[in-house]
Amino acid sequence: MALFPPSALNAGVRKREVFGWAMYDFANSGYTTVVITAVFAAYFVGGIAKGAPWAAFAWTAALSASYAVVMLSMPAIGAWADRRAAKKRVLVVATVGCVVATAALAFTPRVAGPMGVAVAMALIIVSNTFYSYGESLTGAFLPELATAEGMGKVSGWGWSFGYVGGMLALGLCLAYVLSAQAKGLPASHFVPVTMLITAAIYGAAASATFALLPERAQPRTASSAVGAWQQLRATFRQARAHRDFMQLLVCTVCYQGGVAVAITLAAIYAEQVIGFVASETMVLIFVLNIAAALGAFGFGYVQDRIGHKISLAGTLVAWIAVCVIAAMATTKGTFWWAAAIAGLAMGSSQSAGRAMTGYLAPPRQLAEFFGLWTFATRLASIVGPLMFGAITWAASGNQRIAILSTAALFIAGLLLLLPIDMARGREAAQRSR
Template sequence: MNSDQNSQTIGRANRKELLAWALYDFANSGYTTVVQTTIFSAYFVGVVAGAEQGIAPGLSTLLWSLAIGIANFIVMISGPLIGAVADHRACKKLFLLISSIGCIFSTALLALAGPGDIGLAMVLVTFSAIMFASGENLIAAFLPEIVPEESMGKMSGYGWSLGYFGGLLTLGICLAYITWAKQHGLSATHFVPVTLLITAAIFALAAAPTFLWLRERATPSALNESLSNLQISYARLAHTFKEAARFRDLLRFLITLGVYQSGVSTVVVLSAVYAQEVMGFDTQSLIVLVMVVNVTAAIGAFICGHLQDRIGSVPSLAITLIIWIIAVIAALLADKPALMWLAGNMIGLAMGASQSVGRALVGKFSPTERAGEFLGLWGLVNRLSAIVGPLSYGLINYWSNGNHRLSLLSTLSFFIIGLFLLFQVNERRGKAAAMLNNEG
């Protein structure tokens, strides 16, 4: 398909279809906020694998990190392959449906995990995280098809912003139920499972418009019946890496992304544990904090979506990394809940911005007809960072007998190193390389 045909294809996305794409971010955000960030992560560390189960200090945090790490390792390997097959067979939407159903059902099944059910909880968390991350890669691969390059930053920002409001809605409903449950004398072993069912239901309902309205624009490549999908995937990926010199700024940015995203991933899956174990936040306080943080994250994603289309993605990202550094230092120094609230909201502002600009920049550096494959690499790097960041935190926490402040120092280093690496990325040259490939 030539560049003119690509432009015509991209231009056919109407407002309803763009909304359908963005609504998927709204739908799946409840999973990250409830399962990975707030309620279930703290519940796992404090109840499922808590001290009452005879677990050594720091081990429950390490087990949680391992479950997330295993999931992300699997997606790191499978993500680019799935993206390549989806491009070759033009079946991104089908794969997205399968991953969504898997995440929804495994999230609901987590309601069965109670005190001492460590193995069951780890298996279900691992599987649900695999399904979630696979869907995240696939929905991102639609972006170059539905908007032109100059609008990717804005559209990515809309998606992230709407996603944070989805997380906010899910948490708000969960908070209302938890408040009611506590008023009636019910414990966490009762109300946490219900919040997981609420999360699964919202995911299913909010994702429905995506599958009703979003179209698969890609067309299948010519089939070679002598090759399996796996062989085709490896062949396409091998070709991608052989052409690495042509996309050197994409590769440089992927390395940069891998470093700073290790810090982001750590905050996502362990911030509630830190607030609970270090600052003494209870479940209700955690939910209220994360709800407010979701608002600032939505604002950050929205502002950065517009800002990067004006001043460029690299300068916008540099600003957000500086905010990240200040926010983590504030969390390290916090000795009162008020300081943790300040740090949390700075983290929210930076998180929304950095995640929005990262996805958009990879989209800008990706040739249109290979968007699924290159955004699969984006997913690979995200998954690698989601292994390195949380696992480093968990290991340091275990070796230090539960010293969370020492563990957070490793998180700070990821943002500082990422900021220095970012200055090696030339945005204009990266975009030119992608356009040259399209014209070819």
């Protein structure tokens, strides 16, 4: 069976273009895997902030600030990029911004005291903001490459390739960390090197995207920033014409809030509740990425066969099971089962959500509608972790109650998914040509 049957790609799209597009998923996954999940998060709390009671809150506050910036700016940036046919140009700027800010994190251990905390938080805000811009813009290329019948396959292939990139970055970092620890070197020595490794992989892999992925859109009209905001307001006024897309956004806020908990707090939960040590946590995240890659790749083909909606529903049921198992786990072995299911669900649910967005987005407003999708995912990234933190605080530090409560986000997402009519939503998108 061919990786991409003729029906999967739009006319004139070459496989090298799809490879170039997927290389961006490969490039940016190392950032979330190493910086946000496995390495820098724990170092910020224990190393830079010295384990202060407010350290975890400061970390989530920095992430939330970046998500707020993206929520308020990305839809307008997307509208501007659509009008100017400038998705690729803006993607280059976002990539350079994230790579430079990630590399700059290597110098944060040299800044002592409160200033060190402030500098680290500022760089996280900058790097995560540019990362989010890049994620949204690369998603907007998907409908230009894939047909409606092949969108799940292509999205899943790209997302699974992204997890391979995350594993490469984490694997190289883990090898260096283990070597440094064997020599008795402190985290203040090896964490900066992992930031440089991550930035280098991001920049190098993204270069393939810039070389192979063309900008297929054509400029429509000259546009100012005011015009972009006017277009954004017009998009919201069109909500009735795109009600299934808007319903998907609300659904996305709920279930992606739960996914955000897994991404930003899995390592903390594993170490503080289950008893993992740092090296075990990195191995856990590495294996989780393997499962996520398999889930995204394999489920993309299933998604095109059984339908986007049913596919996403199945992944949400799996996420509910993950929350229950993780909350009940008392041994590392049991938690490994939860992590394996979470990996499969993570890759497939994120790929399915992106494919559904591309399926329901009007062809002439791809970057703008993916900007709205980014708005929803970043709002979810604020709501989910903050809810987890608030429940943990209210439960006197009991994270088991918080992780079990996270299941409510996936249940809400499942209920909000049910009314979506994919055929009606696709028809509305095509009428907007």
